[in-house]
Amino acid sequence: MSASVSPDWIAVDWGTTNLRAFAMQGGTVVDQAQSDQGMGGLTTDGFEPALRALISPWIAAGNLPVIACGMVGSRQGWVEAAYRAVPCTPLDTVLTRAPASGGLAVHVVSGLSQAAPPDVMRGEETQIAGFLQLNPGWDGVICLPGTHTKWAHLSAGEVVSFQTVMTGELFALLGQSSVLRHSLDPDGWHDAAFAEAVGDTMAHPERLAARLFGLRAGQLLQSTDGAIARARLSGLLIGSELAATKAYWLGQNLAILGTGAQARAYRDALALQGAHAIPADTDRATLAGLTAARRLLREAT
Amino acid sequence: MSASVSPDWIAVDWGTTNLRAFAMQGGTVVDQAQSDQGMGGLTTDGFEPALRALISPWIAAGNLPVIACGMVGSRQGWVEAAYRAVPCTPLDTVLTRAPASGGLAVHVVSGLSQAAPPDVMRGEETQIAGFLQLNPGWDGVICLPGTHTKWAHLSAGEVVSFQTVMTGELFALLGQSSVLRHSLDPDGWHDAAFAEAVGDTMAHPERLAARLFGLRAGQLLQSTDGAIARARLSGLLIGSELAATKAYWLGQNLAILGTGAQARAYRDALALQGAHAIPADTDRATLAGLTAARRLLREAT
Numbered sequence: 001m002s003a004s005v006s007p008d009w010i011a012v013d014w015g016t017t018n019l020r021a022f023a024m025q026g027g028t029v030v031d032q033a034q035s036d037q038g039m040g041g042l043t044t045d046g047f048e049p050a051l052r053a054l055i056s057p058w059i060a061a062g063n064l065p066v067i068a069c070g071m072v073g074s075r076q077g078w079v080e081a082a083y084r085a086v087p088c089t090p091l092d093t094v095l096t097r098a099p100a101s102g103g104l105a106v107h108v109v110s111g112l113s114q115a116a117p118p119d120v121m122r123g124e125e126t127q128i129a130g131f132l133q134l135n136p137g138w139d140g141v142i143c144l145p146g147t148h149t150k151w152a153h154l155s156a157g158e159v160v161s162f163q164t165v166m167t168g169e170l171f172a173l174l175g176q177s178s179v180l181r182h183s184l185d186p187d188g189w190h191d192a193a194f195a196e197a198v199g200d201t202m203a204h205p206e207r208l209a210a211r212l213f214g215l216r217a218g219q220l221l222q223s224t225d226g227a228i229a230r231a232r233l234s235g236l237l238i239g240s241e242l243a244a245t246k247a248y249w250l251g252q253n254l255a256i257l258g259t260g261a262q263a264r265a266y267r268d269a270l271a272l273q274g275a276h277a278i279p280a281d282t283d284r285a286t287l288a289g290l291t292a293a294r295r296l297l298r299e300a301t
Numbered sequence: 302m303s304a305s306v307s308p309d310w311i312a313v314d315w316g317t318t319n320l321r322a323f324a325m326q327g328g329t330v331v332d333q334a335q336s337d338q339g340m341g342g343l344t345t346d347g348f349e350p351a352l353r354a355l356i357s358p359w360i361a362a363g364n365l366p367v368i369a370c371g372m373v374g375s376r377q378g379w380v381e382a383a384y385r386a387v388p389c390t391p392l393d394t395v396l397t398r399a400p401a402s403g404g405l406a407v408h409v410v411s412g413l414s415q416a417a418p419p420d421v422m423r424g425e426e427t428q429i430a431g432f433l434q435l436n437p438g439w440d441g442v443i444c445l446p447g448t449h450t451k452w453a454h455l456s457a458g459e460v461v462s463f464q465t466v467m468t469g470e471l472f473a474l475l476g477q478s479s480v481l482r483h484s485l486d487p488d489g490w491h492d493a494a495f496a497e498a499v500g501d502t503m504a505h506p507e508r509l510a511a512r513l514f515g516l517r518a519g520q521l522l523q524s525t526d527g528a529i530a531r532a533r534l535s536g537l538l539i540g541s542e543l544a545a546t547k548a549y550w551l552g553q554n555l556a557i558l559g560t561g562a563q564a565r566a567y568r569d570a571l572a573l574q575g576a577h578a579i580p581a582d583t584d585r586a587t588l589a590g591l592t593a594a595r596r597l598l599r600e601a602t
Binding site: 075083113114115117118119120148163164165166167169170173174177178179205206207208209210211212213214216217218220221222237240241243244245246 | 376384414415416418419420421449464465466467468470471474475478479480506507508509510511512513514515517518519521522523538541542544545546547
């Protein structure tokens, strides 16, 4: 951290498996640090030490306000930040204070809930808020690929409805823990096999259950390449997701918030259906969202 | 083992996780033994000791022929017993001899394969043969629920085609290893929730991907009972399987080979669709199948 640039607050993205902290001056990152002390591996007493281990250099001269989003606000987290029910803006002026010692003020962003069909998100609301900061006035549907991919319908600055699909977790479980693991290349890819599988599942979503074991049998009987099998599994699952979420993306203004292979797979699958999504960067959106949360908090207090 | 009843051969059911051996006199079990030395935990050198540990009392006075079915005949098993391609009878006169010492003759039953769509079975062919022994002349479709459920179309004593669905493995992975594990009772059940979920997925199989996370959200937001959530997950997955295998069961003469809760769930789900399956016992079928394999072997040699 440069001595000439002093942070005035700290942004924290605290998920199940990772903790990332950013020393901020206004909307600008002046330093950052991260650890693997995600919420999933911590008990109540572990949160404050885990955070202080990262931010202590930044608060040596005095406390700075901390704004945190993600699973840190779940019932098993540091403090439960109650869900806010949609339709609502992605962020509120009220944050939940976590119990920290020595006057350290840690404010946790609430997740969103939906009564019917029942659904929840925690962390993505901050990314959505950041996306809206970076794209003022944007209306449409935003897809946030992940372990649990979220689809959110945004209108006039509010989240109107949303839908979670466990495609990322299913892909990991089937690819790493099921009998299919013997037939999949851990990293390979094959565009045509992916496209064919997406098309098959979109056209016949009722056949999904019968298609999965074929990946194993195809390798045993026809020595199907593991990269092809992996791309097919991804295509079957993403195709199934697109069949289930058609109301979210068909004929909508679309954005995909994510980078890397998973986001590209979603973009390709949607493009195969004639739906073209604009890409957006997750880290930028998260920081813009936490910055917006801090501004709302200051305006309210 | 009663001294007055001497076995004349040994039947072995050797799967991925278990090994079961039966001292047989003709078609009658005179003694039995089992261990957890399934094929999945053994290397090539481990098979003979694992088998001898169970059968040594029975062969103290002299070797007896051993007939084995299941994953012991896979490429990673004791000896690879090449797949036979359908359409064919479930059993053949030719078995594959495993490399055992001291003149012990271990004959392994072949699995079945299907070229298109690619599929394989290993072990179930013996159960199907046994079912046909116990129900001579039976034509129709037999469902064998399991980790990988099999549906087989039988006609004139042959397996015409078959289909594997990974429902059992998916249910275990989602129920025990995914985020849903927090919301499911490990043993509970709820008939009405199961029936509703089967009906939902049958009517709208394209919605499956969007329904799974709702089990978690329903528990977080509405404190849905874990037994209800577990029955719903089973219903969603079995409903998805029935949607995918409709050609196998709609308007067919049906049998379910299996006992216990899983077989009952399949029978209930089919009955909800107006399809009534006769139940059949797996252990009886396995022993009848191995007995038929032994008879075929003796006739051929």
